[in-house]
Amino acid sequence: MNLKRKVQPEIRPVVLKSIPDTELFRLKNGVPLYLIEAGSEELMRAEFIFNAGQIKENFPLVASTTNAMLLEGSLNYTAKEINNAFDFYGAFIHQFAQKDSSGITVFCLNKHLEKILELCCEILFRPIFPEDELNNLQKKRLQSYLMNKQKVQNLASDKLFESVFGYSHPYGKQVLAADFKNVTTDKLVNFHTAHYTNGELSIIVSGRIHNETKAMFEHYFGEHDFKSGIPDKIDIPINGSKNKKEFIEKKDALQAAIRIGSATINKRHHDYPGLLILDTILGGYFGSRLMKNIREEKGYTYGINSSVMSLNQSGYKVIATEVGKKHTGKTLDEIYKEIRLLQTRPVELREMDVVRSYMAGEMLRMFDGPFALAESFRAVWEFGLDNKYYYNLADKIKTIQPDEIIGLAKTYYNIDDLYEIIAGSA
Amino acid sequence: MIDFKKYNLDNGLRILIHEDCSTPLVAMNIIYDVGSRDEDPEMTGMAHLFEHLMFGGSQNIPDFDTPLQMAGADNNAFTNNDITNYYLTIPANNLQIGFWLESDRMLGLSFSEEVLEIQKKIVIEEYKQRYLNQPYGDIMLLLRPLVYKVHPYLWAAIGKDISHIEKVTMTDVKDFFFSHYAPNNAILSVAGNIKNHEDVISLAKKWFGPISRREIAVRKLAMEPVQKEERITEVEKDVPSDVLVKAWHICRRTEKDFYTMDLLTDILAGGESGRLYSSLVRDKKLFSDINAYLAGELDPGLLIINGKLMDGISFQAAEEAVKEVIEDLKKIAVPDPEIEKVKNKFESSMVFSNTNVLNKAMNLCFYELLGDANEVNQEVKLYNRVNPEMVMIAAKKYLQPDNCSSLHYKSKKSVK
Numbered sequence: 001m002n003l004k005r006k007v008q009p010e011i012r013p014v015v016l017k018s019i020p021d022t023e024l025f026r027l028k029n030g031v032p033l034y035l036i037e038a039g040s041e042e043l044m045r046a047e048f049i050f051n052a053g054q055i056k057e058n059f060p061l062v063a064s065t066t067n068a069m070l071l072e073g074s075l076n077y078t079a080k081e082i083n084n085a086f087d088f089y090g091a092f093i094h095q096f097a098q099k100d101s102s103g104i105t106v107f108c109l110n111k112h113l114e115k116i117l118e119l120c121c122e123i124l125f126r127p128i129f130p131e132d133e134l135n136n137l138q139k140k141r142l143q144s145y146l147m148n149k150q151k152v153q154n155l156a157s158d159k160l161f162e163s164v165f166g167y168s169h170p171y172g173k174q175v176l177a178a179d180f181k182n183v184t185t186d187k188l189v190n191f192h193t194a195h196y197t198n199g200e201l202s203i204i205v206s207g208r209i210h211n212e213t214k215a216m217f218e219h220y221f222g223e224h225d226f227k228s229g230i231p232d233k234i235d236i237p238i239n240g241s242k243n244k245k246e247f248i249e250k251k252d253a254l255q256a257a258i259r260i261g262s263a264t265i266n267k268r269h270h271d272y273p274g275l276l277i278l279d280t281i282l283g284g285y286f287g288s289r290l291m292k293n294i295r296e297e298k299g300y301t302y303g304i305n306s307s308v309m310s311l312n313q314s315g316y317k318v319i320a321t322e323v324g325k326k327h328t329g330k331t332l333d334e335i336y337k338e339i340r341l342l343q344t345r346p347v348e349l350r351e352m353d354v355v356r357s358y359m360a361g362e363m364l365r366m367f368d369g370p371f372a373l374a375e376s377f378r379a380v381w382e383f384g385l386d387n388k389y390y391y392n393l394a395d396k397i398k399t400i401q402p403d404e405i406i407g408l409a410k411t412y413y414n415i416d417d418l419y420e421i422i423a424g425s426a
Numbered sequence: 427m428i429d430f431k432k433y434n435l436d437n438g439l440r441i442l443i444h445e446d447c448s449t450p451l452v453a454m455n456i457i458y459d460v461g462s463r464d465e466d467p468e469m470t471g472m473a474h475l476f477e478h479l480m481f482g483g484s485q486n487i488p489d490f491d492t493p494l495q496m497a498g499a500d501n502n503a504f505t506n507n508d509i510t511n512y513y514l515t516i517p518a519n520n521l522q523i524g525f526w527l528e529s530d531r532m533l534g535l536s537f538s539e540e541v542l543e544i545q546k547k548i549v550i551e552e553y554k555q556r557y558l559n560q561p562y563g564d565i566m567l568l569l570r571p572l573v574y575k576v577h578p579y580l581w582a583a584i585g586k587d588i589s590h591i592e593k594v595t596m597t598d599v600k601d602f603f604f605s606h607y608a609p610n611n612a613i614l615s616v617a618g619n620i621k622n623h624e625d626v627i628s629l630a631k632k633w634f635g636p637i638s639r640r641e642i643a644v645r646k647l648a649m650e651p652v653q654k655e656e657r658i659t660e661v662e663k664d665v666p667s668d669v670l671v672k673a674w675h676i677c678r679r680t681e682k683d684f685y686t687m688d689l690l691t692d693i694l695a696g697g698e699s700g701r702l703y704s705s706l707v708r709d710k711k712l713f714s715d716i717n718a719y720l721a722g723e724l725d726p727g728l729l730i731i732n733g734k735l736m737d738g739i740s741f742q743a744a745e746e747a748v749k750e751v752i753e754d755l756k757k758i759a760v761p762d763p764e765i766e767k768v769k770n771k772f773e774s775s776m777v778f779s780n781t782n783v784l785n786k787a788m789n790l791c792f793y794e795l796l797g798d799a800n801e802v803n804q805e806v807k808l809y810n811r812v813n814p815e816m817v818m819i820a821a822k823k824y825l826q827p828d829n830c831s832s833l834h835y836k837s838k839k840s841v842k
Binding site: 005008011012014017038040041042043071079080083084087089090091092108109136139140143144146147149150151152252253254255287296297298300302303322324353354355357360361362364365368369370 | 446448449450451485486487491492493495496497498499500515516517519520522523526529530533543544545546547548549550551552554555556558559560561562632633636664665666667696697698699700704707708711714715734736737763766767770771772773774775777778780781782
């Protein structure tokens, strides 16, 4: 057989067809229930989101502790009974307390959905925050906090947030070891009452949806008097640190963690899709310039990446890597060199093609299956956006031109605006 | 249930095909039956370093990643003690690109000196990043040589020591390739949006068919002798809290006891309602966290318990408390609802795993490696057969103090 192995078989364009629609169903009390029908297995992912993130807390750790305590005892069940019940029905529960919102995501088989919803209602609205469980939980969390403070990557990331957003902004505020003992039951009860019981709940459901699904959610979540809606806009001024460079000493560290970043636009801004493409070229995939240069050509690191993240009030971008101690200086030089190149030299068409195709493939993965669909829906919904954002991004991936990328690099990657944080041994 | 078809090529490559048209993607997975257990004890870390070299260009294609990115694909790989596993997901209309690339690197690598030197550096940084520069990152590096004295599981896939990686030469690389990488030492699965099985089989015949069989190095692994006395070792490191790690030798992956031990492990630590967490974290407040798991090796493997001690708790108190939980399993039959709980949890893990074509492709390959891909659909049955008596018998058989090795990983700061 005459097989031409050197000749690449034809590559066909990667096309994102339509994104499945999300149905909005309002419960009697106004709580929005978003339903995404997807997948072939009889299972469900349900995410309960409250406008109760760190941005709402008046004392450090209160948002995350309130969330962590949801499974630690309720009016009708002890902590053990709650955990046992979730495990018995084979459900997986993920608790989250982020900068803008908090809540839980549960994954369960449809045959156990009713039981799981009853439990979710119980833990979300009738937690009692027992003192004993709180003390124990705080000891555990302090331990893991202390462990994280031994990792150069955490030292550098934490400092970056503080530098970028300022130490007094909720996005930049640092937790101290002493904060753990100052979290009291009273503070948790107050936070829970304000931001869960009387808060704003939204529910995103994906999986196999049946006739009775809505009725079940109505029964457990439609009776109470809740408010609802997307996170409101709070405008706390962002005052980044004046020091653009920070070094955090970690004795005997074999590698240094490097974080370079700054505040930037979020998904609501029309330049955001273009910025995502620029970021992908710089450090957003395995074939990115930073990976090729610093890992694949120089071998300074196991990995380097850059990313752009959206927050409700702002956004940020960050270049992150851990490098062998002796390579720190050279790595920094190469990172800035790559940024300057993007600001001055047009990206060649071949590279544009690679990035366009790679990102088009990623977009297929973003809508593949019930879990990915729900995550992608949430990622625009929290900004008051919808699937138009994705169609717009898909279009930008196809049409963006090299000169536009130069413009974006000049506007959003101004080197003088970037913070440079290094954690490692001197 | 994963419905699949199996097809064997003349050169020994086994192919498993599963159709799932709920996704626009196809997952392609290849297992090579080689892991760190197949390494020379003086050149450990070779299988994993080799995995890196597989991305450094092949005989006819200088660059592996770019064509995949052009095709909208995503790919990666992992190496463990038993296997090396390569995987990708690709939009269905570009599946041939996956076959073109995977078959060429099975045919032969670029064997470039430059690639070898760079990948050695990258692996050394990986060694530092994941194992040496993390608190507790070296636990498995310390535990393995305590538990195993002769079987090659005594080293981790990353290797015993950075110096082993540094000294690898191109001759070593070529030897390794030609004695382990071959169609007759690999299993391929293709799962996802496949309209026609025949198309996949023709692609496989076209691209993998012409690759000749190779002589595979005969696997002669030293059998680990039965452990006859309890082993304890202590290290002191700059970490915030003490950690207790305990490991017991158990059966092979393919023995029936494996399923019993897996459920027994879930009884101990399947979620927060597991006995270890419930009793030692919640009630007695001796640990801040504790977990138990099967390491999942193919040769006789390990059940490992790993717990972080609360400040002020001694290793002795921690050891006694763990022992009490273990002894309970031997004395009192596990109540039916608790067995039902761990079976339910297993059932839902299976259903969740099957929502993803890549998981299905990986599972098919792995079960075929174990002996028969059909077994992937028998798992639920095998777990359901487990009863309280079997758990008790297995606990008595394996969870003996003489069969146990313990690592006391001590915080330098702890004053007791």
